[in-house]
Amino acid sequence: MATVTFDNATRQYPGNPKPSVDKLNIEIADGEFLVLVGPSGCGKSTSLRMLAGLEEVNGGRILIGDRDVTNLSPKDRDVAMVFQNYALYPHMSVADNMGFALKIAGVDKAEIRKRVEEAAKILDLTPYLDRKPKALSGGQRQRVAMGRAIVRSPQVFLMDEPLSNLDAKLRVQTRTQIASLQRRLGVTTVYVTHDQVEAMTMGDRVAVLKDGILQQCDSPRRMYDHPANVFVAGFIGSPAMNLMDVPVTDGGVDLHGHTVPVAREDLTNAGKHVTLGVRPEDLELSSDTSGIPVTVDVVEELGADAYIYGTAEQKLLEATGENAGDVPFIARVDGRRPPEKGEKIYLKPKPGHVHVFNAESGLRIGD
């Protein structure tokens, strides 16, 4: 068990003008489950591979516990990794796959057998220990890959999109299993995924990356309720948060005649308009024609709820009526009385559930 520290860790591929991971700073507590999430090409896998020692570090340091591992080879770092395609040795039995690291480390056979059997028991793999990986289902292979990491009892688990090759149902099950297994074993874990639902459900903390730069690192709850910038706001949450530019008015921001209160001191440097974010579930149907006018394109009925997919007018300045174009808009409404397709409805955000961002820098304004 150990903490993991990224200290200004940077990776720049030769011939690439921009670093793939740019001055990454994260401190991961002992036993913590940290999820690295972001769109493809954001540098999350590269960060993980830097920690594993599979990728060179061009600047900064990486520490495991108090040990500076920046220039250590992978085998000296005491980390175990679960790969996206599992990377099982096809010619070895399940037991040999799981025990390979211990065999190399010179652990005696009886001890290897014992630890492999323990891990197999945890993962329900006992009947398959003598099989070759090709004779296993996708889910079983995934568990063997987990087992291979577990038997080593390393200081850190590294997981690189381990669920992306499973079907949807199995992915949800395995998600919970991995999370609970990690809690039970208490091993510090860094988990990479592009799926924000995985990130939210599994991690103690979630780190969102974009273009090699860390956007925010927070607990899932905090990430959801207080996204640090427009990118995080739009990335976390499904369906995504509605984002639109709105004009600043006296005492708040103006939503087509409906004023959303924002503290004056927060808006002093914001300029004439700001970006407003509202989650689909934080919207109510307006009783009159104040609020955001939305033309309904599609209604998705999910039983208890219904999601409305529509387009909203984005009015920047009330006075001139300048129109910045339509933006897609999603709202959750009562499933029993959903609006009709093509209908024009007016939506108001619930008080206290709006996110305001600086329109230029994209940074969050206020709390």
Added chain:
Amino acid sequence: MGVANPPRTASDAKAPKEQEPSPAPRGDRAVTAVSHIVLAIWSIIVILPLVWVFLSSWKTTGEIFKSPLALPQHWSFDNYIGAWTDSHIGRYMLNSVIVVTSALVIVMILGSAAAYSLARYPFPGSGVVYYFILAGLTFPIFLAIVPLFFVLKNVGLLNTLPGLIATYVAFAFPFTVFFLYPFFRALPQEIAEAAELDGAGEWRTFAQVMVPMARPGIVAIAIFNFLGLWNQFLLPIALNTNEDNYVLSQGMARFASQAGYAVDFGQLFAAVVITIVPVLAVYIFSQRQLQGSLSQGTLK
């Protein structure tokens, strides 16, 4: 039955309609039939001479000339015993086994190591090295015979088994590298990384992870090399002229040529059978290995 009848007739009526759009299967059947006939003829062309040699190996020369296609009058091991002892086929066989096995082991180790490092560790000039090895493939061995003769003579290995082994290794090396290179290149990088994280060094990764995964290729090229070296004639005839060191191919040639018109054909055919059997055995054995490892494959 009365109840079952109407639907049956209905489906019977339908059946020909469903079969209407099926000229393709009929065409397929024609193709299958023709290709089976062609393959059968081909097999007969290949197998018949072998069978004839095998049967003749039990006959006396007189019998062979009198009735070439008849079965032997009585089955006796005389020809085989004669070939093995009088004609020294036993000793030639031993020489062949020593030379081919040693050369095969060495060339497989060197070739797979070279192919592995070229395929997986790009270094400055690795492309040049690879193409240099490939150039060896295109070089006709005839042109090298005389220089080879003097090289071996100068290092004192002419007419010795080690000299022949070294020549065989050099001869089989380029194709071995050429053949194994794509196999090692196609192996997933992820597995090499997994081994690295498991603590395996480069050599262990090569020997315990990568080589077993490239087994289909390694087995295939090993069979190919075995057959090629076993039947090699030009190199030994030029570089291995000491009769005690003769390999099988040389022995057979001597057998056939030395006696002029008085060849003991029965014994000659027995010697041929003795020569063929190890090759067949190796092939059949490794065939199973090959299929086993091919079906094992890599995992997606």
